[in-house]
Amino acid sequence: LPDLATGTKFGAYCLTEPDAGSDANSGKTKAKLSEDGKHYIINGQKMWISNAGFAEIFIVFAKIDDDKNITGFIVERDTEGLTFGEEEHKLGIRSSSTRQVFFNDMKVPVENLLGERNNGFKIALNSLNVGRIKLAAANLDGQRRILAHATKYANERKQFGVAISTFGAIRKKIAEMATGIFVSEAGSYRAAKDVQDKIDELVAGGMNHQEAELKGVEEFAVEASILKVFVSDLTQNTADEGIQIYGGMGFSADAPMEAAWRDARIGRIYEGTNEINRLLAVGMLIKKTMKGQLDLLKPAMAVGKELMGIPSFDVPDYSELLSEEKAIIANLKKVFLMVSGAALQKYMMEMEKQQHLLLNASEILNQIYMAESAILRAEKHFSADSVEVAMAQLNLYKAVEKIIAAAKEGIISFAEGDEQRMMLSGLRRFTKYTNQPNIIALTEKIAAHYVEKGHY
Missing domain, CATH: 1.20.140.10 (Butyryl-CoA Dehydrogenase, subunit A, domain 3)
Incomplete structure (x- = not known):
């Protein structure tokens, strides 16, 4: 660890295989305990391994016997049975070393097991x-x-x-x-x-x-x-x-x-x-909901009741900095709850198979989180006439348009009849501005600042 931490030695992370990319736990690299119980004998291959050309320490993932999960091993470069393919010729990051790594009856001391068996x-x-x-x-x-x-x-x-x-x-x-x-x-x-x-x-x-x-x-x-x-x-x-x-x-x-x-x-x-990451982000929320660790359904049902009620026609007071933008973020969260909640109620345990809908929900989630982050930062650190506030406002406008597109695609794909009409009406309500921003003016303000500055 001290050598890796100081850069005296370089490491490599050997996970991906020809038939195991996103499904990393399906790797075919195998480890078997030797007869004397002193070594694990590893056979298999890895591909797209960064640093492979010069790394001295390799973290290799393999399944011991017929274990359900992979296990991690610490392997040094001079280990017998460890060989390498030629450097890959890549579209980009050409200064990065990327090679295949092969294990042929490679003997790894049992004390080089990383963590616990099945914990890789x-x-x-x-x-x-x-x-x-x-x-x-x-x-x-x-x-x-x-x-x-x-x-x-x-x-x-x-x-x-x-x-x-x-x-x-x-x-x-x-x-x-x-x-x-x-x-x-x-x-x-x-x-x-x-x-x-x-x-x-x-x-x-x-x-x-x-x-x-x-x-x-x-x-x-x-x-x-x-x-x-x-x-x-x-x-x-x-x-x-x-x-x-x-x-x-x-x-x-x-x-x-x-x-x-x-x-x-x-x-x-x-x-x-x-x-995969888009599916993971929403999938993790759904799994937490199914396990009772997170409640998406009750807030979603509350949004459904709100849609059944009569909307307020009062004009809100948006005199404080970014107050309307924060109100819009709150409404965009209702869009996410409305779409994901309705889809989850319809498909329940089968939801993870509805990848098109999960991608729609993920786009909504991503845009909300990033837009809210920009607004919170602008509000905390900058004045009303700053270029940073202008950027937060411009981004929110763009985010709203993307959310409308993603939500509408999802709604018209899984909802029908009155439910569909109600949800589309809710989408219009929850994405409505009271005071539409002047997009060209915001854009010009930002451009003028950075053209003059010459860098970020």
Whole structure:
């Protein structure tokens, strides 16, 4: 551990196999105890293993005999029976070493078992949870650098006698890229603080620090999945817009955008594909509901009763900073409860098979969490006329539009007749603004700030 922590030695995480990707527990790599009881003999292979070309410590996951779950093993590079494939030629992250790893009667001392037998799947999931929130932070830095390159180029590139950064079409892109960074930051810092607070609470309660860290991250596994999906999706879009701002030069390998676009693409695949993470985020909430750890159905039923009542026609007082935006967030949560609650009541234990609906619900959940994070951050740290408040408002407007699309698709796919009409009416009610924001004015305000600043 000291060598790994200080970087004296590098590690690799050997989980994925040719037939075991998202379904990590289905791996075919096997471990069998030797006759003398001193070693585990491991046979199998892993693929897409980062750091494999130079790592000295490998955490290898294998099933002992016919165990239900995988077990983790600590393997050193010079272990007999450990061999490697050639370096993979990848679309992006080309400076990263990625190889297949093979185990041929590889003998691992029994004391090198990591944790407990059958506990490897839990270790793997905890690693993925941590990896997902870290991946959001890594992608966030990618977004910042892309924006810096793009604004610099837009300020220097002249067409029709003026810098292209003066054109509305380019300024719109810069504003949306900067807004995405602000929102990504807000969600990342919010989740990180929540995790740290939970760790501190558990340690104060007498739990050892290692266990507290595992439990702290596990407590916010839903948020980790949301961040992984939202920020990696956004980074890909940011890189794509970066290429567009560069125009023809963006397509050239001599300019930075080409590598940024290629490198961004892996973010939506590793640490669990974005599709898996979308399903996981909602799936974890549903499982907690089924186990009685969380109550989604009662709040959903309360929303249903609200829809049956007469809506208020009073004009609310939205004089405080972001008060209307916070009211909209509260209503968007009702949209999530309305859609997910009705779908859950219809499908119950079969809900996990309704992946289309789960993806719709996940999009709603993701947009709510990230939009709320941006609003809370803007309210806490910035004044009413700040560019940060403008970004929180712009993002919320975009989030509402995405939520409307996802909710409507779900509603018309599983509800019929009066139920469908009532839910569509509720969707309109819960996504309504009292004071519609001026989107072009917000966009121009954000663009002006970052065009002048030149970076995030």
